[in-house]
Amino acid sequence: MKTLLTTAASAAVLALSAVAAQAQCDWKPERAVTYIVPWGAGGGTDANSRMVASMLERKWGVPFNVVNRTGGNGVTGHSAIANAEPDGYTIGAATVEINTMHWVGLTDLTYEDITPLALVDIVPASVLVRKDSPFESLQDLLDHARENPGELTASGTSQGGIWHLALAGMLNAEGLAPDAIRWIPSQGAAPALQELIAGGVDVATPALSEGKSLVESGEVRALAYMHDTRMEALPDVPTTKELLDSGWTLAAWITVSGPAGLPEEIACSYEAALSELFATEEWAEFKASRGADVVSMSREELAEMLRTSNVALGETIEAIGLAK
Amino acid sequence: MDIAAILAAVLAPKLVVTVVVCTFYGAFVGAMPGLTATMAVALLVPFTYFMDPAQAVAAIVATTTTAIFAGDISGALLRMPGTPASAAYVEDSYAMARGGRPRTALFVSLFAACIGGIIGVAILSAAAPQLARVAARFSSDEMFWLACLGLSCAVFVGGASVPRNFASLFIGLAIATVGIDVAVGHPRFTFGINDLLDGISFIPAMIGMFAVAELLRNAETRDPVRLGRLKVEGLGKAVAAGWREVRGRKINVARSGIAGTVIGSLPGAGADVAAWICYAISRRFSRTPERFGKGHTEGMIDGGAANNAALAGAWTPALVFGIPGDSVTAIAIGVLLMKGLTPGPQIFSTDALLVYTLFGSFFLANLVMLLSGTLAILAATFLLRAPRSVLMPSVLILSMLGAYAILGSTTAIWIVLALGLLGYLMSHAEIPIAPAILGIVLGQVVEDNFMVSMMKAQGDLSGFFARETAAFLGVATILIWGLLLVRAGLELAGRRPAASSRETNT
Amino acid sequence: MSPGCAGQTTMINRTDLLAGVGLFVLGAAMAIEARGFPSLGGMAFGPDLFPTITAVGLMVSGVGIVAEGATPARRAAAAQAGEQARALWPMLAVLLTIAFFALTLPVLGFHIAAALAMLAAVRVFAGGWGLALSVAIVAPVITHVIFYTFLRVPLPWGLMAPLAW
Numbered sequence: 001m002k003t004l005l006t007t008a009a010s011a012a013v014l015a016l017s018a019v020a021a022q023a024q025c026d027w028k029p030e031r032a033v034t035y036i037v038p039w040g041a042g043g044g045t046d047a048n049s050r051m052v053a054s055m056l057e058r059k060w061g062v063p064f065n066v067v068n069r070t071g072g073n074g075v076t077g078h079s080a081i082a083n084a085e086p087d088g089y090t091i092g093a094a095t096v097e098i099n100t101m102h103w104v105g106l107t108d109l110t111y112e113d114i115t116p117l118a119l120v121d122i123v124p125a126s127v128l129v130r131k132d133s134p135f136e137s138l139q140d141l142l143d144h145a146r147e148n149p150g151e152l153t154a155s156g157t158s159q160g161g162i163w164h165l166a167l168a169g170m171l172n173a174e175g176l177a178p179d180a181i182r183w184i185p186s187q188g189a190a191p192a193l194q195e196l197i198a199g200g201v202d203v204a205t206p207a208l209s210e211g212k213s214l215v216e217s218g219e220v221r222a223l224a225y226m227h228d229t230r231m232e233a234l235p236d237v238p239t240t241k242e243l244l245d246s247g248w249t250l251a252a253w254i255t256v257s258g259p260a261g262l263p264e265e266i267a268c269s270y271e272a273a274l275s276e277l278f279a280t281e282e283w284a285e286f287k288a289s290r291g292a293d294v295v296s297m298s299r300e301e302l303a304e305m306l307r308t309s310n311v312a313l314g315e316t317i318e319a320i321g322l323a324k
Numbered sequence: 325m326d327i328a329a330i331l332a333a334v335l336a337p338k339l340v341v342t343v344v345v346c347t348f349y350g351a352f353v354g355a356m357p358g359l360t361a362t363m364a365v366a367l368l369v370p371f372t373y374f375m376d377p378a379q380a381v382a383a384i385v386a387t388t389t390t391a392i393f394a395g396d397i398s399g400a401l402l403r404m405p406g407t408p409a410s411a412a413y414v415e416d417s418y419a420m421a422r423g424g425r426p427r428t429a430l431f432v433s434l435f436a437a438c439i440g441g442i443i444g445v446a447i448l449s450a451a452a453p454q455l456a457r458v459a460a461r462f463s464s465d466e467m468f469w470l471a472c473l474g475l476s477c478a479v480f481v482g483g484a485s486v487p488r489n490f491a492s493l494f495i496g497l498a499i500a501t502v503g504i505d506v507a508v509g510h511p512r513f514t515f516g517i518n519d520l521l522d523g524i525s526f527i528p529a530m531i532g533m534f535a536v537a538e539l540l541r542n543a544e545t546r547d548p549v550r551l552g553r554l555k556v557e558g559l560g561k562a563v564a565a566g567w568r569e570v571r572g573r574k575i576n577v578a579r580s581g582i583a584g585t586v587i588g589s590l591p592g593a594g595a596d597v598a599a600w601i602c603y604a605i606s607r608r609f610s611r612t613p614e615r616f617g618k619g620h621t622e623g624m625i626d627g628g629a630a631n632n633a634a635l636a637g638a639w640t641p642a643l644v645f646g647i648p649g650d651s652v653t654a655i656a657i658g659v660l661l662m663k664g665l666t667p668g669p670q671i672f673s674t675d676a677l678l679v680y681t682l683f684g685s686f687f688l689a690n691l692v693m694l695l696s697g698t699l700a701i702l703a704a705t706f707l708l709r710a711p712r713s714v715l716m717p718s719v720l721i722l723s724m725l726g727a728y729a730i731l732g733s734t735t736a737i738w739i740v741l742a743l744g745l746l747g748y749l750m751s752h753a754e755i756p757i758a759p760a761i762l763g764i765v766l767g768q769v770v771e772d773n774f775m776v777s778m779m780k781a782q783g784d785l786s787g788f789f790a791r792e793t794a795a796f797l798g799v800a801t802i803l804i805w806g807l808l809l810v811r812a813g814l815e816l817a818g819r820r821p822a823a824s825s826r827e828t829n830t
Numbered sequence: 831m832s833p834g835c836a837g838q839t840t841m842i843n844r845t846d847l848l849a850g851v852g853l854f855v856l857g858a859a860m861a862i863e864a865r866g867f868p869s870l871g872g873m874a875f876g877p878d879l880f881p882t883i884t885a886v887g888l889m890v891s892g893v894g895i896v897a898e899g900a901t902p903a904r905r906a907a908a909a910q911a912g913e914q915a916r917a918l919w920p921m922l923a924v925l926l927t928i929a930f931f932a933l934t935l936p937v938l939g940f941h942i943a944a945a946l947a948m949l950a951a952v953r954v955f956a957g958g959w960g961l962a963l964s965v966a967i968v969a970p971v972i973t974h975v976i977f978y979t980f981l982r983v984p985l986p987w988g989l990m991a992p993l994a995w
Contacts, residue, residue, distance in 0.1 A: 034732075034984040040654075041366045047658040050369050065982040066366070067732040071522020072504055072511070079518050080732075106509065153780055159509050184779050185506050187772060190654065199791075200463030200780060213657075213667055289662045353981065367982060487894025491853055494887035498860060501884055505877035510868055512877060513860075536928070543920035543954060713957030714965060720924070720951050721944060721969055724931055729983040737932035741925060748921075753849035753895070771880045778875050 027269040029088060032063040036084075036092030038077020040070045043188065044209060044290075045254050048120050049093040051286050052256060055277045073097065073158050075107045082113035086259045088266035091117065094257035096162050099310040103317040104160040105324030111306040115262040116255050118274040119297040119305075121287075124227035124251035125156075125166035126208035126237070128220045130196055138224045138243050141203065142174055149180040154203035155192035159185040160322050163192075165313065166226055166250040167205045168320040173246035178320035196220060207252065208234065212291050226250045233291030253309075255302065271299050333378060333677060334684030342379050343688050346386035347696040353387075354394030354406045355700060356726065360527065361391035361407050361595075363729075365652050369659060377663040378678055382685035384656050385635075389689040392595055392631050393437040393697055397704045400429045402719050404535035404726075409595035409631040411530055411761050412603040412623075419619030424555040426705050431566025432621050433628045434697040436577060438690050439570070440629025443581030444588070444636030445686035452640045462590060464780070465788055468773035469797035470590065474597055474766045476804050486811060488755045495750070496763020499524050499743075500771075507775040519735035528727035528739040529764055533757050535723045536744025539716060541751060556705050563698075569621045576606060576622060577629045584630030588637025594652075595631040595638070600762055602630035617758070636686055643667050643679065843908040846899025850892040857888030923954045939988020940978075944970040 035053045039045040046068065053064035069077035074097035084090030094114050101107050127138055135141040145152055156163030164185075168178035181203060186192040189206035196204040197219055204211065204220075208231055214220045215234060222237040226249050230239055240248050256274060258267065277283060278296055287294050297305065317323045333339070346368075353364035364387050372380035395407030400417035410417075420429040462470075475493065502513045503523030514520040557565075570577065580602040587598040606626035607616045616623050635652075642653035644667075657667055665675055723744075727736035747757055781787030789795040864881035898904055927950045934943040945966040952962035977983040987993075 031987075032978075032982075032984060036732075041362060043654070046366075046655075047369075047662070050366070051373075051662075054373065063982055065984045067984060068366075069732055072518065073509065076518050076521055104509075155776075159507070182779070184776055185509075186776065187506070195463055195776070198461050198463035198466075200465070200776075213661075286662060356976065356981070363981075485898060487891050487898055490887065491849075491891035491895055494857075494884055494891055495853075497880075497884045498856070498888060501860075501881045505867075505880075507875075507877055508868055510877045512867065512881060513863065536924075539924055540921050543924045544917050711957075713952050713955040713961060716955040717948050717951035717957075717965055717969065720927065721948060721973055724928065724947075725944075725973055725977050725983070725985075728935075728985070729977060729981065732984065734932045734935050737928060737935070741928045741932065744928070745925065749849075753845050755849065755895075767880075767884075774880075775875070783875060 024265060025268040025272045027088065027266050028060050029062045031089070032065055033088070034084075034090045035064050035066045036077055036080050036090065037066055037068050038070065038074045038081075038093065038095065038097070039068070040188070041068050044121070044123060044207065045093050045095055047290070048254055049256075051283075052120060052274070052277070055280075055283070056273065059273055059277065073101065073106060073161060075101055075109070078109055078114075079107065081257060082109055082259050084259045086115070086261040086263070086266075088258065088262065088270070091256060091258045091270070093120070094255045096252040096254075096309070096313075099306065099313045100160070100162060100165065100317065103314050103324075104322050106160075111310055113260045114257040115260055115267055116257045116299060116302045116306055117262075117267060117270045118256045118278070118299075119253060119295050119302050120256055121254040121292055122251050122295050123207040123209060123253065123292075124225055124231075124249065125163055125205050126211055126222050126226065127167075127170075127224040127240075128193075128196060128204045128206070128211050128215070128222055129202065130199065131219055131221055133202065133221065135223065138238075138240070141223060142171075142176065145171065145180040146176055149177055150182055152181045152203060153184050153201040154181045154205055155184040155186045155195050155201045156189060156204050156206040157186060157192065159183065160317075161185075162250075162252045163189070163205045163207075165316055165320070165322075167203070168322075169250060169316040170226070170240065170244070170246075170248045172316070172319050173248040174244060193220070208237065209291055231291060232293065253305075267299065329677065330680045330684055333681045334688060339379055339382050339681070339685065340688070342375070342383050343386040343685055344692055344696070346383045347390040347689060347692045348699075350387040350390030351394040351397075351693075351696050351700040354391030355397040355704060356406060356722070360730075361388045361395075361409075362652050362655070364388070364391045365655050369655060372659050373662070377660065377665055377675075378681040378685075380659050380663060381656070381678065381682045382689070384652070384659065385682065385685045386689035386692070388635050388652050389437075389441055389632060389686070390693050390696060392635060393434060393628070393693060394700055396433040396437075396628065397430060397700060398722075400433070401426055401704060402535060402722075403538045404531060404719065404723065407596075408526060408530060408765070409599050409634075410627075411534070411596065412599040412758070413627040414534060415617040415758065416620055416624045419617070420621070420624075423619050425557055425562070425565070426555075427557055427559065427562030427701060428565040428569070429619075429621075429624070430697075430701045430705075431562050432569045432624055434694065434701070435566055435570040436625040436628035437632040437697075438694055439577050440581045440584060441632035441636065441690040441693075442687060443578065443629070444585045444633030445683055445690070447582065447585045447633075448636040448639060448686070449680070449683040452644055462793070463791065464773040464776040465791050465794035466797055467590075468770060468777055468788065469794060469801050471766050471769040471773060472801045473797065473804070474601060475762065475770065476801065476808065486808065489759050492750065492755045492757065492759040493763045495746070495755075496760035496765075497767045499529060499760070499764050500767025503768075505775075506772045507779065517735060519731060519733050523768060524739055524743075524764070525727075525731050525736060526764055527730040528736040529743050530761060531723045531727050532740040532743030533747035533750075533761065535719055536740055537747030537751060537757070539719055539723075540744060540748040542712075542716060559702065570625055573622060573625045576626050580606070580626040580630040581633045584633030585637040587630070588634025589640040590637075595634040596765060598634035598637070599627040599631040600765075603627040617756070632690070639682070643671060643682075841900065841905075842896070843899035843904040845908065846895050846904055850894070850896035850899065853892030853895065854889045857885040857892060860888065861885035920954050923950065927951055927954070935988070936986050937988055939990040940985040941970045941974065941990055942988065944973060 037046050037049045050066050053066050057064040069080045078098055081092035081094055098111050102110050129135050154167050164183050171180050172178045184201050189210040192204050195201045208225050215222045224240050224243055225231055225237045226240045228241050228249060284294055350364055365384055368383060368387055392407055392409050395405055395410035396417060399405040399410040399414040400421045403418040405411045405414045417429045502520055504511050504521050511521055583602050584598040587601055603623045603626055606623045607613045610622055638653050642657055660667055723740055724737050727740045777787055789798050860881055864878040867878040869876040927947050931943050931947040948969045949962050949966040952965045978985050
């Protein structure tokens with residue numbers, strides 16, 4: 001509830017400041033805008049971004065064309081956003097990977113190469129097991145992994161991807177070897193969940209929102225939600241904050257961002273437009289349908305979050321030995 | 325479930341109008357090279373927001389159904405498959421169109437697609453939960469063998485001698501190795517180009533190897549017959565001939581409709597894999613396998629029925645478990661969630677009417693497709709009576725823009741150029757194209773699943789036979805490969821004349 | 831790739847020889863490059879496994895095609911193929927047009943690049959100047975409507991950016 005209130009409050013503040021600043025922040029696109037999504041059609045980033053694009057489109061009356069530039073575990077799409085002309089006609093969905101890719105040596109790209117405009121979604125990880133798994137709680141699982149390192153396997157995304165960090169970081173924070181549960185890379189959450197159900201791996205750690213329908217149908221059990229507060233749609237799943245001494249949490253996030261060097265005028269116009277859209281009933285309904293909360297951050301807060309998240313993820317990656 | 329209630333829901337004017345409009349939209353997008361059924365659905369998503377759930381589902385179903393068929397239109401007329409699902413039998417439909425029967429070829433496709441689609445949805449509505457239970461238990465071990473089995477289809481679809489089929493397959497596999505590898509994330513053969521990290525994109529590759537290669541072959545000859553002005557037969561004659569062909573192959577349609585549905589319901593194996601496998605089966609059991617690839621309708625009927633049936637199959641794991649069978653159903657799941665509906669076993673009880681409306685719209689879409697498909701065929705064949713000096717440049721610009729549309733980068737055009745040249749050289753050396761395309765499609769699936777299995781079993785190869793289903797599939801694959809090796813040996817020893825077909829070269 | 835004037839008496843089908851050797855060299859290059867790929871900690875299989883298998887496959891099928899080229903049937907086929915005359919330059923012109931389009935698309939923008947490419951293409955396929963000009967004007971308009979307006983592919987505007995809508 002508290003988050004909702006603060007969200008609503010900050011949205012209101014933003015809306016006010018948007019009105020106050022209207023004098024300058026009144027740039028609007030005059031032709032089609034390209035909206036780059038670094039991940040494939042059908043995923044969470046894609047769904048959120050298409051929604052944002054269609055709302056911007058209705059607000060400004062020019063097409064916002066979503067382009068899925070997948071590949072290289074996010075490198076291709078993020079490079080396309082960062083390398084675009086900073087004229088406001090190319091924006092995109094920069095995701096948490098902008099802060100992990102450079103640590104694992106995939107690219108030189110960092111959060112400094114983009115201009116964050118708005119936070120779209122926060123997507124915490126989960127710990128999922130099959131319905132007939134012997135592990136009834138996260139503690140069971142961790143105890144077993146501690147005694148039998150390397151016996152269990154887990155999946156969720158590519159090697160060094162965000163859900164891999166979620167698992168390895170949690171093991172590390174709890175004093176286990178980061179590979180006490182071996183990571184099996186996959187091409188995304190859907191094939192990983194398939195492996196989990198088919199008995200190919202013992203654990204999956206994708207976003208809880210991605211495993212939500214399987215949890216509800218009883219095919220998999222959610223042992224933990226890697227967040228401070230429980231998910232409203234699945235209130236029975238305990239958080240890692242409650243369960244673990246280390247209080248480990250990890251969430252991915254999705255932003256709307258432009259390339260670095262976006263003129264202030266354009267950036268603040270986007271910020272104003274997006275905060276207005278995120279305060280609408282339509283957006284709230286959309287988020288609720290996906291079992292997610294409406295989030296909101298000013299550009300300054302978001303930039304600060306990018307900085308701290310970059311450091312924190314860098315430490316995790318260093319600790320679990322994936323840094324290059 | 326009350327039949328009257330379902331009928332009322334399916335035949336509600338709003339739903340029927342949605343289905344009709346979306347079949348036209350699907351026909352248009354599907355016929356555009358480079359624009360896949362997935363893309364058509366992705367472009368549809370913003371509109372579904374204004375629809376009620378049943379209408380949204382019907383829109384997606386109608387769009388994909390026609391888009392998959394319409395992929396045959398540019399395939400037959402320009403040798404440029406509109407969607408990957410049409411690639412398996414493009415040589416046949418193209419050869420037939422060049423032989424003066426373009427409309428017959430397309431009506432064969434249309435009728436096969438319609439019946440295949442109806443078989444698919446009939447099975448879907450009857451057996452969705454059972455099918456999904458089998459499919460959902462497939463791990464990387466089973467997927468690996470399944471993909472290997474898919475690769476052996478290459479040798480049956482190619483139509484040339486064994487060394488040439490294998491050469492083509494390995495060229496395709498070589499192309500598939502480009503990009504980041506799944507195990508450690510090492511970029512392979514990317515030459516520092518970011519756009520290649522995800523591998524060589526399939527659509528530009530296909531456009532290059534089929535359409536641009538054909539353009540190049542055309543450019544080097546002054547022979548006006550090749551891709552010149554198309555001879556088009558009368559509509560009535562084409563419909564009758566098309567229907568006769570399909571009617572005469574009841575067994576093929578039934579077999580591929582069923583097999584296509586089953587393959588489509590396997591997660592990750594979509595309409596394109598279904599078309600390839602059923603084409604290969606068709607060739608295997610045909611009394612005239614030597615006529616495949618040269619304008620023979622048998623394989624077209626099998627492939628065309630299979631890919632539309634697979635669309636219905638792909639909904640099975642999506643509806644029952646919320647695991648998408650392909651990227652279209654992945655988007656569809658997102659749309660359902662947006663509407664507050666969670667796919668899963670309980671959807672059959674909580675939202676039964678929606679599920680049955682979905683089945684109903686599938687039936688309806690397949691029937692309406694007969695109308696919109698006919699109009700699309702008429703429009704397309706009319707346009708293609710244009711002279712060679714207009715048609716060829718049109719193919720060129722469509723190829724380049726179709727590729728660009730998929731990748732959003734000029735790298736796509738360079739891929740088209742390079743693979744167009746490769747396809748041209750291959751056809752000169754009489755190396756078939758089809759197995760290479762299959763290699764590109766399945767190469768990554770084989771490798772990903774192999775690596776995942778190896779990492780799970782920590783390098784123990786016997787892991788591939790540890791699970792019952794996997795062991796069965798594995799033994800089957802190895803037996804088939806053994807037979808192929810024997811055949812290759814016999815051919816080389818000269819005891820069997822090498823069937824070095826000239827493809828559509830002559 | 832012209833097989834030249836290979837007669838009945840040649841020892842081997844020259845196209846097959848070239849294709850086979852080409853595949854072999856390609857496979858060898860791949861195999862050498864794949865040896866530089868990193869290995870997967872403590873396992874016999876790594877990112878180099880599939881490229882290596884593919885490379886060997888290419889080399890073996892290359893050898894197979896050369897062997898096939900030495901069979902009587904293929905030698906006879908070479909003799910027939912040699913009689914077909916081929917024009918090389920229109921083919922090169924098509925390749926150059928594609929390369930030109932890829933290079934100029936981001937700079938000149940879609941409309942100008944497409945118009946120039948169409949102008950060249952119609953000429954290559956023996957259309958007159960009048961036809962070439964009309965196609966060059968009409969084709970970008972049609973493709974703009976289809977791809978940009980209806981299908982929302984973000985085609986670059988390039989030089990035309992000030993006129994963009």
